[in-house]
Amino acid sequence: MNLDQPIFELPICDVCNKPVEYMDGRNDINFDARIFRVKCHGEVQEVTLTALTMLDCEITVGRAFVRERLK
Numbered sequence: 001m002n003l004d005q006p007i008f009e010l011p012i013c014d015v016c017n018k019p020v021e022y023m024d025g026r027n028d029i030n031f032d033a034r035i036f037r038v039k040c041h042g043e044v045q046e047v048t049l050t051a052l053t054m055l056d057c058e059i060t061v062g063r064a065f066v067r068e069r070l071k
């Protein structure tokens with residue numbers, strides 16, 4: 001067991017193709033949601049998950065900073 005590991009898995013940054021530098025989460029009581037914040041390559045991205053979303057599906061840590069790709 002490696003105690004240096006974070007509690008949750010860090011998402012992979014889609015720009016750097018490696019785990020993001022920093023991630024935290026806080027509860028938003030007003031909206032009954034949890035806000036995750038990731039920081040990487042000088043950018044910060046916030047993702048809000050509502051309680052309903054978390055009940056409906058299994059949360060998996062994916063990729064951060066995914067750009068919308070033009071087709």
Ligand SMILES: [Zn+2]
Binds near residue numbers: 013014015016017
């Ligand atoms: Zn990055």
